[in-house]
Every structure is written in structure tokens, then in C-alpha cells.
Amino acid sequence: MSAPAARKTWLERLNHIDRRLIFVIVFVVVSIPMLLKLTSPVKVSHEVQIAYDFIQSIPAGGVVMFSVDYDPTSAPELQPMILAILHHCFSRNLRVILTGQLAVGMPLGIEALESTAAQFGKKYGVDYVNIGYRPGNQAVIVAMGRRLRDMFATDYRGTPLDQLPMMKNIRNYDQIAGVVDLAHGGTPELWIQFGQARYGVKLIVCTTAVGAPDYYNYLQAKQIVGLLGGMRGAAEYETLVKAPGLGLLAMPAQSWVHLAIIGLILLGNLTFFLNRRAKNAENA
Amino acid sequence: MKQRIPIAISFITGIIIIVAFYFPNGPLGDIEQRTLVWFAVVAGISMVVGVESLLRVNLMKVARRRPGWGFSLILLASCILTLVTATIGQIKYGSPFHVDSPFMYVFSYMVVPLQATMFAVLAFFIASAAYRAFRARNLAATLLLLSAVLVMLGRVPIGETIWKGFPQISDWIMNVPQIGAKRGIMIGAYLGAAATSIRIILGIERSYIS
């Protein structure tokens, strides 16, 4: 009699586990690998490799446009990506235009651009320009394809684009080798519809892990030239450019939390089946 | 009149954009370009409407000393803080968005931690949901669960350490069946979006002017 009673107790405990206990487990499992500074190399996936290869194929002096379409809610995933790709661009002496389709994210892009430019000794107006944000998403993307200056007559500080040496010969996407869209929402689909399909823009999509599955079909359809998904994507790009950042630092913690969550799923299912068996036994 | 004029405007602008797509150069392209720039102007200004409503509600709450008015006061003060720091940034650095501007300081040390932590909290809830709700109740749920676990193991370095096959299975799921389903959903969604757009242009869909 005592054995089933004990089993029931355990089952009850599992049924009524305090969710705060789960919260503590998650925080501990995230923290320990970070505090121990564990490292784990990542294997570069095809979708990140082709993004890297595309940037690598642009001749020195070529222009890459960065569209900052994320905000602090997804910065831990996308900020390491923009830092790694900017690092790659500046190390290859490519020139950078910063813009954005999501106003709230612009400061994050500005911080990343200014810090990386300073690291490589790049000069504003010569090696990089920040043209700022305009509302209107798809309308902005289409209008930039015809005449960039109709939408952005000046940079973010109000300096006319023609007064910035780098911008003198840039009229539309024809003078831009590729666009790196860093987004946490559906903006890459707008860039695909109105930038790639209409003007043939070469597009690298950098997105959160939540958004990444939505873009594999565009990769397969060759509508985009590369895809970085979530922190793993950032870690892979950091590996390629040999500039470890938050992406690589976070991989061990990601590994262990993933195992912990798989453990919770298994435990949850074990509880479910034990409950079902107990119920069936009761009914019988 | 209150309905006919807006419907006529939607029709004309919609048709201009569609025809200009096929004849992008020349006068029609220029008209399209102009309307796109105007669209950007109006889209930006429309954001003010939402902000005004939020500020008005909180201002009323403070003025009438309704319960929780202290928090509303904090909300208004925070809003004013951004306006003041932006003005200082504009005067001192030529733009609030200059990297040294106090507006950027408020962004880095207030907006970022607030917004980022609000979403970071979801990490705890997804773990809790994984334990409580992710059950293999039937074939469909089992498939969902298996796919999730395999992809999770394939995406983290430890998965490959456990078994080299996990990343390969994960890649296959992402590049074959996952694409099939996503593309099916996407084609359906965009067919619906195109149909809705045509209904708006033709004036059949009028909910936006109600």
C-alpha cells in the first residue's frame, strides 16, 4: 500500500511543481556556463557561409547598405550580427550606408556603426554614412530604388547627401552591392517583395531565431543570398570573421539551457503519461 | 460624399501604383515616386495620433487624481525627459541621434534595459510552458514535439557532441518539410493579401473608412 501512496505523492509533486522553481533552474543553467566562461566552437552552416561569401566577393570600395529593422527586444540576437558583418565590411574596406525601417532600432544601429568604424579608423562621410529612418516601409524601399534622394535628401544630421564624398555617385540600388537587413519582424519580406523582386537587390537576411524558419523558402528560391538566424547565426559569422562576440560567448549557455528544456519536456510528458495511467487504473 | 471621396482616392492611388509597376519609367513612374514620398510623410504623422491618445488619457488621470495617477505622472515625466534630451542633442550635436547625445544615453540606459528585460522574461515562461503544455497527446502533437526536440538538439553545439546526426536531421527538417509547409502557408497568405488589396482598390472592402 505504501509504494503506490509514495508514487502518488511524487506524481502530485510533479503535477504541482512551482513554476518559480523552473525559473530558478533556467537562470542557473544560463548563468553557470557564462560565469565559467565555457567555450564551444560552432560549425558554420551553408546559409551563413554564403552570406559571408557574398560580402567577401564585393570588391574593395563597394557599398553595402544596412537596414536596421530591430529594436532592443531582439538586440542580443541581432546586435552581435551587425557587429560581425560591419567588422567584415570595414576589414575589407567596403563602404557602409546605415538606414532603417523601424525607428526604435536606429540608435542600436548607430552605436554598432560608430563603435566598429572607430575600431577600424573609418571616417564619416567617406567610409560610412547614416541616412537615418523614414516611415513608410515598402514605399521607402520602392522609392529608394528609383531615386534615393527623393526619400533621403540629407543624412541623419541634415547634411545634404551630395556634400558627403561617399554619397556623390550613389543614386539608387544600382550603386549598392547588397543590402543586409537585420530584422525581428516581417521587414525582410518587404525587402524581398520590393527590393529584390523589383530591383534585383542582393539581400542578406539577419533575423531572430523566431523569424528564421520563415526565410528558408526564400533562400531555397534564391531570393536572398544568405541567412543568419538567431544567436547561432551570429556565432557562426563571428567564427568566420574571427571576431568572437556575444554570439560565441552564449553558445555553451544555449547548449545547456536547450538540454534543460528538453529535460523539462520529457519530465512533463512522463508526468502526463503517469497521470493518464493512474486515471485509467482508477476508471478500471 | 463622406464615403465616396475616400473610396475614389483609394481607387486612383491604387491603380497608379499598379500601372506604374508595369511602366516604371516616364511620367507615371514620377507620379508614383511622388505619391510614395507623400505616403512616407503621412505614415509618419499618423503615429502621432496613437501617442496623443496615450498622453491624453494619462494627463486626464493626473488632472483628476484618479487611482494610479502617480504612475501616470511618471509616464508623462518620462515622455518629457526624451523630448528634453532630444532637444539638447539637437542643439549641442546637430541631431538627437548623435552617438554622444543625451537622447542616446537615455536610450542605452533606460529604453534598452526596460524593453530587453520585458522580452527576456519570456525565456522563463517558455521553459514553464515546455514543462506544462508540450504533451504528446496524439500523432500531430507527437510530430510537433519530435520536430522541436530534434531541431533544438541540431541547433546547439552540444547536440553535435552527443550525436553527429542531430545537425543533419535538423538541417533536413528546415530545408525540406519545413519549407514545404511554410511555402504552402505563405502562398495562401499572400493570395489572401492580394485579394484584400484588390477589394480595397475596388471599394468593396471599406472597413478602414467606417
Place this chain on the structure above:
Amino acid sequence: MAANLANTIGVWMAVFFTLAILSFLYKDNPFYKLAEYVYVGLSAGYWLIYVMFFDVKPMIVDKFLQEQGFERYIIIFPAFLGALMLCRMIPRIAYVSRVAIAFTMGISAGLGVTGAIHGMILPQVKATMLPLNDINNVIMLVGVISTVVYFYFSREHKGAFGVAAKVGIIFVMISFGAAFGYTVMARISLLIGRAYFLFHDWLGII
């Protein structure tokens, strides 16, 4: 020196807001509520600044001051449409904002038609038309067709159509499972971001 002090104060403010939001995990409390209201207030202010400095100033004010002749005065038209949009805030004349809304809806719809057909549906259908000499191509094709069938509700899911819909649900579930797997990584990433801030920027232990 002053910059260092400002950064230190900034980090401590960020720590306070981080912990105030995290305190919600224990239970709702005034610190969380305070942080919530600060966040909403800051966001409202930010939107006003974005509209001012990325829209009204460069697109209306600066252009009006810099352009000449026709190009100068035509700017009054979008400004007028914007003013009509703002009439939504005044209930008595809110109906005039319909003109501005109709203008934006017409453009969105026009772009929506061409974008969906030319940019999405046609290239995606084309990318599905692959030679069927590879099992993966066959699986993908079956996945696309059966998923479309599953989400087609204008016809009852019976007979061959019903079988196709049942196959569709298999693909949909695999896809949603994969999405869940990715979502776990996304959510954990955000927590890692905050943990990194606390351990690195604040405590300086990593």
C-alpha cells in the same frame, strides 16, 4: 571623469530597471509597475522624436526651405494630408482624416497587389517546380500542395481532398515544431543578453 560617472550612473539605472522588470517573475509589484510606466512614457516620447526628426523636419520643413518653385509648394500637399490625419484627434471633424487614410490605403493596396504576386507568389511557385528525380524535391512539393489544401476551408475536407489535408497537417506540425525549437533559442538569447549585462557591464565578473 564626467563621462565615467555618467556611465556608472547609467549602468546602475539600467540595473534597477532590469531587476524591476525581472521582479515580476515573483509577483506583480510597484517596482515593476513603475518600470512599465517609465517604459511606455519613454516610448511615447521616442515616437514623437522620430516623427519630428525623421519625417516632419527632413521631409516637410527642410524641403520647404531648400526647394524652389513648384517643388517647394507641392510639399504643402503631403503636409495637408498629414494635417487631415491629425484631425482624427478631434472627434467632431475626425471624418476628414478618411481622405488621408484612403490615400495611404490605396498606396498600400497597390503595392500589396504587385508585391504579393510578383515578389512572393510567382517566385515561390517557380522555386517549387523542381525536377522530381530527388526525393527531397518530391517531399517539398507534396508539403506545399498538401499545406495549401489543409488551409483551404471553402471545401469540406473529404475524400482525396481530406487525405491531402491530413498529409498537410503532418507538414504543418513538423514546421510548427521546428518553429518552437527556434523560438526556444530566441527567448533564451534575450535572457542571455540581460545576464551578460548584469555579469559584464554591472558586476564585471565576466
